[in-house]
Amino acid sequence: MNYLKHSLWLTLIVLAALLAAWFLPGITIDGHTMRRVDLLSDVRYAEPEEEVLPDSLLPKVAKPLFVDTCRTGMTCIEDYSDSTARGMSSFYDALEQIKSENRLVRIAVFGDSFIEADIFTSDLREMLQKKFGGCGVGFVTVTSMTSGYRPTVRHSFGGWSSHAVTDSVGYDRQKLGVSGHYFIPCEGAYVELRGQKTYASLLDTCQRASIFFSNRGEVSLSVRVNRGEAQTREFAPSETLQQMQVEGNIGSVRWDVNRADSTLFYGLAMDGDRGVIVDNFSLRGSSGLSLRTIPVSMMESFNKLRPYDLIILQYGLNVATERGRNYDKYQKGLLTAIDRLKKSFPRAGFLLLSVGDRDYKTETGELRTMPGVKNLIRYQQSVASESGIAFWNMFEAMGGDGSMATMVHAKPSMANYDYTHINFRGGKHLAGLLYETLLYGKQQHERRCKYENE
Structure with missing residues (x-):
């Protein structure tokens, strides 16, 4: 029997099958697109996969009222911002007033899992506090799924029923606090925060500690500072x-709920009595549109106790898609939230x-920036323009196309292998990049004000 002939036919059949596999549609498993079989990948011309919309089809963006001369790099x-001054000028003025008025400057950073566990905000906080004064970790929710790996505070708790705007069922939107959460105490409920020195400085002690709640019935709370005697x-x-x-x-503070009739708790804070405070309001899975569901009355009440000089909004990971082209509905929703x-x-x-x-692997296994990311950035820029606020292109600051892959493969790595x-x-x-930009913007603002007053 001629086995050589059979082997030749088998080889041809396998080769034909592998060549035909190229024409099969891509397979996606759990959000990951499997690489297609392509025996001719080394000789095939790469097809362009960019789906970035042309400028004419993207939202229009007006020119800023003031354009600073930016340093190279x-x-x-x-x-x-317009005459309502809801951009950066009031914040820059507030920073300058720390010296003369010995005041507090509060910053709130609302975002998604990109800043979870105090990533990014922890270093921005440290840089600002070293420059302008301040101490403490700021606002912390009563319970947290990231408490075990958040390095900026030691956080322990027990006896709480937790609810968040991202829950599919079981929460009442009318009860939401400013962080998108509310917490109901059970018997023996407690929460403790302790300062630390292992990650970032100025977090081991603070001058003020607070707990925030609303109560339709009577409440009895006990607090122990530095594990001393309880005050009730x-x-x-x-x-x-209330707070x-x-x-x-204060190096540590523990709050115990002795009695709480019809009471909701929202969070705690460890702050200085002057300088800068940076609060991290991260919410995993959020697009930013959930800010529309928090009652205005609650946010107004929170503002009376904890007014902010700057609110930073960091969103987009849960919005951008590989082929995202039209973000009109998201733009409209974000404008309402702002x-x-x-x-x-x-x-x-x-x-x-x-x-x-945010990078993804093409069908040929090549890492590329999602085209939907670039489209979304233009929509976000348009949101800032239309609402009269400030905008920082973090994508560009990171390095633009493929910068996430560069961060992932850096030694040591600066990003996770989800390329997100x-x-x-x-x-x-990234905090260092924004910090330097803020200082530069403050300098430009002061020069402009001096010129206008001459």
Whole structure:
């Protein structure tokens, strides 16, 4: 028998099958597109996969009222604020007033899993506090799924029923706090925060510690500072947001709920009595549109206790897709969310960060920036322009196309192998870029004000 002939036919059949496999549609498993079989990949001309919309089809963006002369290599903030001054100028003025008025400057950073566990915000906080004064980790939710690996505070708790806007069922939107959460105490409920020195400085002690709650019934709370003797306070029913606050050289603080009738808790804070405070309001899976569901009355009440000078919005990871072309509905929703925030926090300036680079593997296994990312950035820039706030192109600051892959493969790595999320090293890198941009913007603002007053 001629086995050579059979072997030849078998080889031809396998070769034909592999060549035909190229024409099969791509397979996606759990969000990951499998690489297609292509025996001719080395000789085939690469087909362009860009689906970035032409400029004429993207939203229009007006020119900023003031355009700073940006240093080479720096991505500057584009300030689209008008006479309402909801951009950066009031924030820059507030920073300058720290010296003369010994005041607090508060920054809130609302975002998604990109800043979860205090990534990015921890280093931005440290840089600003070293420059302008301040201490403490700021706002912390009563419970957290990231408490075990958030390095900026030691956070322990027990006896709580937790609810969030991202829950599919079982939450009441009318009860939501500013972070998108609310917490109901059970018997023996407690929460403790302890400062630390292992990651970032100025977090081991603070001067003020607070807990925020609303109660329709009577409340009894006990607090122990530095594990000393407990202090107990009673609170009568109230229609407004309340806080219990203690002062001193605070390294740790523990709150125990002795009695709480019809009471909702929202979070805690460890702050300084002057300088800069940076609050991290990260919410995994959020697109930013959930900000529309938080009651305005709650945000207004929070503003009375904790007014912000700057609100930074970081969203986009849960919006951008590989082939995303039209984000009109998202643009409309984000404009509504910003408008509600502006009404609730009337003295705050606003800075919208673009989505960062997000890479994916093409069918040939090549890493590329998602075209939908670039389209989304233009929509976000248009949102900033239309709402009269400031905008920072974080994608450009990162390095543009393929910068996430560069961060992933850096030694040591600055991002995760999902080519979407940064790690703490990457967070420190990006925080440094924004910090330098903020300082440069402040200098430009002061020069402009001096010129206008001459």
